[in-house]
Amino acid sequence: MLVDTHCHLTNVRFDQDRATVLANARATGCHRLLTIGTGCDDAERARALAQEHPDLIAAAAGLDPFSCHQAGAAIDQEFARLESLLAAGGFVAVGECGLEYHHAVCDHPSQALHLERHCDLARRLRLPLILHVREAHHDLIPLLARQEGLRGVVHSFSGGPAEARAYLDLGWHLAFNGTVTYARNDQLRAAAALVPADRLLIETDAPYLPPTPHRGRRNEPAHVALVADALAECRAERPDDLRAWTARNACLLFGLPLPAGF
Numbered sequence: 150m151l152v153d154t155h156c157h158l159t160n161v162r163f164d165q166d167r168a169t170v171l172a173n174a175r176a177t178g179c180h181r182l183l184t185i186g187t188g189c190d191d192a193e194r195a196r197a198l199a200q201e202h203p204d205l206i207a208a209a210a211g212l213d214p215f216s217c218h219q220a221g222a223a224i225d226q227e228f229a230r231l232e233s234l235l236a237a238g239g240f241v242a243v244g245e246c247g248l249e250y251h252h253a254v255c256d257h258p259s260q261a262l263h264l265e266r267h268c269d270l271a272r273r274l275r276l277p278l279i280l281h282v283r284e285a286h287h288d289l290i291p292l293l294a295r296q297e298g299l300r301g302v303v304h305s306f307s308g309g310p311a312e313a314r315a316y317l318d319l320g321w322h323l324a325f326n327g328t329v330t331y332a333r334n335d336q337l338r339a340a341a342a343l344v345p346a347d348r349l350l351i352e353t354d355a356p357y358l359p360p361t362p363h364r365g366r367r368n369e370p371a372h373v374a375l376v377a378d379a380l381a382e383c384r385a386e387r388p389d390d391l392r393a394w395t396a397r398n399a400c401l402l403f404g405l406p407l408p409a410g411f
């Protein structure tokens with residue numbers, strides 16, 4: 150029992166063998182994949198894919214910092230389109246959206262405004278949020294502290310124990326991926342070890358961030374099993390328990406049917 154709570158199945162790198170990638174995921178025991186639309190066009194593709202595989206795939210829609218930057222002066226139209234997409238249904242979450250300080254995209258105050266617009270959407274539509282944060286914990290944590298009535302996940306968590314505690318205190322879930330297998334990431338593993346079992350999620354972020362020993366190649370949802378094993382090890386938990394907890398957390402957070410046995 151495994152749920153990959155964050156992958157990009159619409160990515161062009163899956164165009165040649167998407168059916169095989171989905172079959173690999175099922176064969177590894179994935180019973181649910183959440184594919185993330187990173188802009189309106191991508192969100193429409195994500196929803197179509199979810200409708201083709203309703204027993205396996207669910208979709209989320211947001212304007213990630215790269216899409217916001219690309220929209221430029223048309224950002225208001227993009228938000229209007231996002232809102233009508235989300236209101237039409239077929240999505241289980243708003244996102245991904247957030248703060249990206251590593252790559253050159255919009256200036257930081259604009260990114261904060263874009264994120265706050267996603268927060269408003271999530272509150273109005275009563276959907277969880279999927280947050281992207283890169284080198285911006287120092288601004289994201291206070292921004293979230295000013296928000297109320299939200300729930301969701303900090304995806305691809307990249308901080309240490311102090312950042313993890315701050316997000317947990319604000320009620321957020323934390324999702325870990327293949328980066329927990331990277332040798333240098335001791336602080337990340339220390340953070341993963343302190344997350345309460347009911348706030349922990351796993352993901353791949355495929356086609357990005359492949360776990361060891363697949364680094365340098367395309368990542369795919371089947372590798373979420375390696376993420377689960379690595380997390381179980383650094384938390385000193387039984388792998389079956391970790392799989393069950395994280396699957397249950399994902400279903401509860403995103404409103405997906407619980408797998409048989411719960």
Ligand SMILES: [Zn+2]
Pocket residue numbers: 155156157185245354
């Ligand atoms: Zn993503």
